[in-house]
Amino acid sequence: MASIGVIYPRLTAFGGAEAVCLTIVDALRTEHDVELITATPPRTRELSTELVGTEFTLNYRELDVDVTVPGRVTNLLGTVSGNNFDLVTKSLFIRRVRAIAPEYDLLVSVRDDVSLPQPTLQYVHTPRLALLAAGRRVSHPDRSEKSTVRRIYNHICTTLAGHNPPSVHNDVLLTNSDWTRSLTREFYGPDVDIRTVYPPVTLSEFNPVQWDRRENGFVTIGRVCPSKRTLRTIKIVSELRDRGFDTHLHVIGTVGDSPYADSVYDVAAERDFVSLEGEVKRATLVELLTTHRYGIHGKEREPFGMSVVEMVGAGMIPFVPSGAGPAEILDGEDALIYDSLEDAVTLAEAVLENPDVQASLRSSLPDPNKNYGPDRFKTSVAEAVEELV
Known part of the structure; x- marks a missing residue:
């Protein structure tokens, strides 16, 4: 039985990414000691029943993410550039995760790409940090970010998160589609283990009408x-x-x-x-x-x-x-x-x-x-x- 930390910044909403996170926890909790690492208390019981169909107790560890000092600069840049201040919060959250990573046998990241100091299983919905670090737009991956202020803001946030592509060479990256896999491969190279694993979609409740x-x-x-x-x-x-x-x-x-x-x-x-x-x-x-x-x-x-x-x-x-x-x-x-x-x-x-x-x-x-x-x-x-x- 391994000690596994599942990384998800905010498990409070009902959506596809949240369903993926809870399904991963459900898949591992019987064979391993699983703990959710998060920045906000999760709505566990309601979410697990609605999204996974199973009610279970979720052990979680809430990290205190203090954005006061770096936030004064990045908040200003984020406001001026029109970017969501949430990006700096997520970046500082990842920075905190890096500090506690050695306490776990394995970390499983369930949102965007991360760079951590030990082998990690990543489920990548979008290689967000890689796109931002390369000066690309997340909504249009084939386009460069033209705003200088946004590029500065994104650079600060990816630096805070410790973005470092070579550090993932011993990781396994699972992506939600072949399209995402190709995009992720563009930034992390041919030697990284990247596999397409389509996310779980529960269809048992659908009873199609003639x-x-x-x-x-x-x-x-x-x-x-x-x-x-x-x-x-x-x-x-x-x-x-x-x-x-x-x-x-x-x-x-x-x-x-x-x-x-x-x-x-x-x-x-x-x-x-x-x-x-x-x-x-x-x-x-x-x-x-x-x-x-x-x-x-x-x-x-x-x-x-x-x-x-x-x-x-x-x-x-x-x-x-x-x-x-x-x-x-x-x-x-x-x-x-x-x-x-x-x-x-x-x-x-x-x-x-x-x-x-x-x-x-x-x-x-x-x-x-x-x-x-x-x-x-x-x-x-x-x-x-x-x-x-």
């Missing part, structure tokens, strides 16, 4: 913000209606308070076929997915896209942007992968007007239970841990 009894509508999932391209998604459905299709759209996700959210509110208010659902209970999300025919994923360069897996598991036909994780989930099905608003409308029209195409696509989409089941994920993580301890 196709001819479903509503001829669309559902999109994700926080209402520019990166999710909510306005574009509304425009896609609007143009389909202009072409004669009787369809509608449900937008599931936090709307929030921002100029972009205000624009979405205004556009939706003028279109009675758009329903802004906001945050919904899990049962409501499952009902909407299993009773509607189509899904739209708006975010480009998404490393994975758990909602796309849920759409497929619910029996929907989803349309997704080209490149990155969502297209990978659909196994590169060209009929469902769009490059632009116009392309999305054209593809959707070809599907909506032809029942035979609908039936063919539904039967050809990959089985999500095969690649994304929790048991498969737990086995992969446990095997990687045994290689390192």
